[in-house]
Amino acid sequence: MRIGIVVDSACDLPADFIREHRLVLLPITVRIGEAVLADHREEDATLNFLDTHVAERGAEAETIPFSVNQIRDLFLQHLVIDYDHVFCLTITKTRSPIHDNALQASFAILNEYRPIRQAAGHNSPFALRVLDSQNLFAAQAVTAVEAVRLRDAGVGVAQMREQLEQLAGNVHGYMITRDLYYMRARARHKGDRSVGLFTAALGSALDIKPVLHGYRGETAPVAKIKGFDNAVQRLFDFVGQRVANGLLTPVVCMSYGGPLDELRALPGYATLRETCQAHGVTLLETVMSLTGMVNVGKGAVTVGFADQPHAFDS
Incomplete structure (x- = not known):
């Protein structure tokens, strides 16, 4: 199959x-003013866009996921011919409409694929499953690797x-950002009041960096550590401890909002x-998506x- x-x-x-590994991308388009880029995970294009636009007006960006019709067209024009069964693994549905768009598109796809496959010489049925990764960014990648x-x-x-499905509920994502003011501006632009002005100002003034934990569709701070480098080191030390204790799958995924x-460093x-090498765990690293x-x-x-479920011990 x-x-x-x-x-x-x-x-x-x-x-x-x-x-x-022949993964198929549903690109997310980013628009900042008049500048538009569809994110096809091309590192050089992402870094160039980052340098010229994100630092200046990134908080005002509009992110445009594939629509229901675009997903439907991608499947009916290509995927129902190229494959017999497709797993569509999406960013957590609590943070993006991509999962719901894909799920809605799936109904039309399953109703319309038969004559297209038959014309291509495939008489067997086609099936697809839309799965919510329940996480973001590098953590979202863990389920795809599996x-x-x-x-x-x-x-x-x-x-x-x-x-x-079982694995998605056991993936842990951790994130540390450099600029709480940016996070507040971005959240405010999107109508999300989770990062208040006082919190951003206090954190920036004291150089306090929250460690955010993504798990089962929810994201929340689990620690506040002084200094970005110090926070990152304590996070990396913690991840190393979890690796040494034994992970559910032999991979750690990592992304960074800039050059690798x-x-x-x-x-x-x-x-x-x-630590990953010593325990037979693959460390996959990449430039963070433009989104x-x-x-x-x-x-x-x-x-x-x-x-397994755990508490962050910094």
Whole structure:
């Protein structure tokens, strides 16, 4: 059976991983004033857009996910012919309409695919499953990596669906941002009052960085640490401890809102990489999606991995 895997461009995976494993992207378009870029996870294009636009007016950006009709057209024009079963893994539905758009499109796709497949010489049925990753950015990528592993191992679609649904509820995402003022401006532009002016001002004045935890569709601060470098090191140390204790899948995904050389120079990074290597865990790193950067600002770090329930111990 030909199994396809679809992700949206907020899923922070390296471009070479996406190409090698034939993942299909639902691009998210970013508009800042007159400047428009569809995010196809091209690192150079993202960094160029970041340098010229995000730092200046990123908080005012409009992010435009694939619509119901665009998703329907992508499937009916290509995917129902190229594959027999497709898993569509989306950013958490609590933060984006992509999941609901894909779910709505799926009804039309399943009603309309038969003559298209038959014209292409395929008489077997087509099926698709839309799965909510329940997380963001690098954490969203963890479920996609497992989907690739299961597919390449020849696991059947029913077992894949069961394991991916279970895994999504056990992925932990952590994020540290550099600029709380930017986060407040972005949240205010979107009508989200979760980052208040007083909190942003106090945090910036004292150089306090919250550690945000994404889990099962919810995002909340779990620690407040003085200094960005110090907060990142303590996060990387914590992730290393979880790796040493044993993860549910052998991968840690990481993204950074800027050039990867800056990520690799952060304190604690080298030790975390060594810990992953020592325990047979793959560390996948990538430039953060453009969508991610306009929402959380330049220089943010996100980390994702699958693990048992735990408390952040900084």
